[in-house]
Amino acid sequence: MRRRHVLALAALALLASCKKELPRKGQASRQDVTVFAAASLRESFTELSHTFEATYPGAHVVLSFAGSQTLRSQIEHGAPADVFASADEKQMAALVSGAHVRAPLLFANNELVVVVAQAKATTLRTLADLPKAERVVLGAPEVPVGAYSVKALEQLQGLLGPDFRARVEAHVVSREPDVRQVLAKVSLGEADAGIVYRTDALTAKDKVAVLRIPTEYNVIASYPIAVTASTKVPALAQAFVELVLSPEGASVLKGQGFTPVGKVATKP
Amino acid sequence: MTHGSERGGGPRPLFGVLGGLGGLLLVFLLLPVVGLLSTTSFADVRAGLAHPLVAPALELSLVTTTISVALIVLLGTPLAWLVARSDRRALRLVESAIKLPVVLPPAVAGLGLLLAFGRGGFLGKALGALGIGVPFTSTAVVLAQLFVSAPFYVEAAISAFRRLDASLLVIARTLGARPLTVLFRVALPLAAPGLASGAALSWARALGEFGATLMFAGSLAGRTQTLPLAIYAALESDLRAARALSFVLVAIAFVLLVAVQGARGTFGEREEPA
Secondary structure: OHHHHHHHHHHHHHHHHHHHHOOOOOOOOOEEEEEEEEHHHHHHHHHHHHHHHHHOOOEEEEEEEEOHHHHHHHHHOOOOOOEEEOOOHHHHHHHHHOOOEEEEEEEEEEEEEEEEEHHHOOOOOOHHHHHHOOOEEEEOOOOHHHHHHHHHHHHHHHHHOOOHHHHHHOOEEEEEOOHHHHHHHHHOOOOOEEEEEHHHHHOOOOOEEEEEOOHHHOOEEEEEEEEEOOOOOHHHHHHHHHHHHOHHHHHHHHHOOOEEEEEEEOOO | OOOOOOOOOOOHHHHHHHHHHHHHHHHHHHHHHHHHHHOOOHHHHHHHHOOOOHHHHHHHHHHHHHHHHHHHHHHHHHHHHHHHHOOOHHHHHHHHHHHHHHHOOHHHHHHHHHHHHOOOOHHHHHHHHOOOOOOOOHHHHHHHHHHHHHHHHHHHHHHHHHHOOHHHHHHHHHOOOOHHHHHHHHHHHHHHHHHHHHHHHHHHHHHHOOHHHHHHHOOOOOOOOOHHHHHHHHHOOOHHHHHHHHHHHHHHHHHHHHHHHHHHHHOOOOOOOO
16 A cells, blocks of 8 residues: 555655646746757757847747757647747748637748769759659658658659659658758768758758759748747747848858748738 | 465465556566557547558568578577587686677667678678679568568577476487487477467567668668658658558567467466476
8 A cells, every 4th residue: 555655755756846847948047049940941040049139138049950840839739939940831820729829920932952972963953854863862742851852853744744743752862851861862962862952951062062953943941930829938939030031141042042022921 | 466465476465566566567568568559549640641651661571571580480599509518618708798689789780781791891891802892782671680680589489498308308318319300399389379479479570670781771752761751751750651661560569469468378378487
C-alpha cells in the first residue's frame, strides 16, 4: 500500500512541477520577443534580430527555426511565440482560423530553381536537359516544396513538351521530407539535379549550378508574418514585424535571395 | 516489484524512496506511448491504415528488416563467438569498435555510408565502375539498418557466449567433440535465449531506423520509404495516417520486446552474476 502511495505522490509531484513551469516565459528583467520563423528565413531573420536589438536596447530576440508546419503545431499547442513567419500561406491561414494570430501580411516571395550537381553542370545546362539527369531528387508531395515542384514541372510542359514532367519524374530516386535534404544530396553529388527554393540554392552556390525557371512557368511561394494572439509584448512584437516589412528588412531579405513584396494582405 | 523488498531492497522507507525515484522514470518512459494510444481510436487506425502511404511502407519495412536481421545473425554470431572466446587485446578493441554505431548520431551514420558507398566514395567508385549504384535503393535501406542495429545483437551475443559455463565446453572437447561441434551442439543451444533476445532488440531498432535511412537511401514510396519515413511524411499532411502508422510501429516493437522477455522466461535464462 505504502509503495503505491509513494508512486502516486511521485507522479503528482511530476505533474505539479510541469504545471508550474509552463506559464513562466523568458526572463522578466529584459524584454524577450520570441520569433518563430520558417527554416528558410534563418539567415535573414538572424541578421534582422541584431538590427532589432540595436534599435531597441533592452529587447532580446529569441529565434526558433523549423518547418512551418511544425511551428504551426507548436503554436496551436501553446508554444510562447510572439511573432510567426511562415513559408506557406496554408499554415498561417490555419492559425488565423484558430484565432492564434491576427492580420497576417505577406512580406516576401521565394521561387523555385533547379540545382545541378557541379560534376553534371556541363551536361545539364538548360531546363530542357533535365530529363537526361540519371538521379533526380524532389521534395515529398506532403511538404510545400514538393507540391510546388510538381506544379512547376507541370507548368513547364507548356515550354518543354507535354511529357516533360513524366520524363523527369522517371528519374526521381527520392522525395525528401525537407528542402535542405534535397539540396544536401545534390551538393554531395549523389543526385544529379533537384528542385529547391532560390534562397536555399544561394547557401550552396559553390557546390551546385543553378538553372532559373522562367517566372511564367515558376511557382511563387509567399511568406506571411503575423503577431500572435497570445503575445505578452504586443508592441515589441509589432515592432519586429514592422522591421521585417521596412525597406531595411527588404534589403536584408533581398540579399538572401528573396523577393520582398512590401506590405500585402494575405488572401482571405 | 512484489518480491523486490524481500530480495534485499533494504528497509521499507528506503524502498519507498527508491520506488518513487524509479517510478518517476517509468512513468516518464511510458508517457509518449500513452499519449499516442490515448488519442488514437480504432476507427482512426483503420482509416489511417487505408492511407496510400501505409501499405508500401509496411511491406518495405517488414521485408528489409527481415533481411537485415538475417544478415546480422549470420554474420554477427561468428564475430561474437570469436570475440567472446578470445582474450587477446586486439579483440577488445574490436569490441569497442562494434559499439561505435550506437553512439553515432544516425544522420552522421547515413552521411558516412553515403560517403563510402556514394559516387564519390571509395567503395562507391568501384561499384559504380561495375554499374552498381547503392544509394537510393532498397539495398541502401538494408545497409543503413544493418549498420545501426547490428551492435545490439553482437553485444547481446557476446555476453550470452561469455555467460556459458566454460567447463561444459571443455568437457565436450575432452569427450572428443570437435570445435565446430562444440559451437553448434553445445554453445549455440545454451546461448540461444540470449541470441534470440539480441536479435529481437536488433529487429526493433532496425524497424525504427530513420536518420541514416533518410540520408543514405532517401525516401521513395515502395522503394526506400520505410515506416518511420512514411510517418514523417504523413506528419506533414495527414496526422491520422501518421498516428495509425505510429500505432502499428509501436505494436510491432512491443510484440518483439515481449518476445525477448518470453524467450528469457521459457529458456530459463538466469541473470548475470554480479
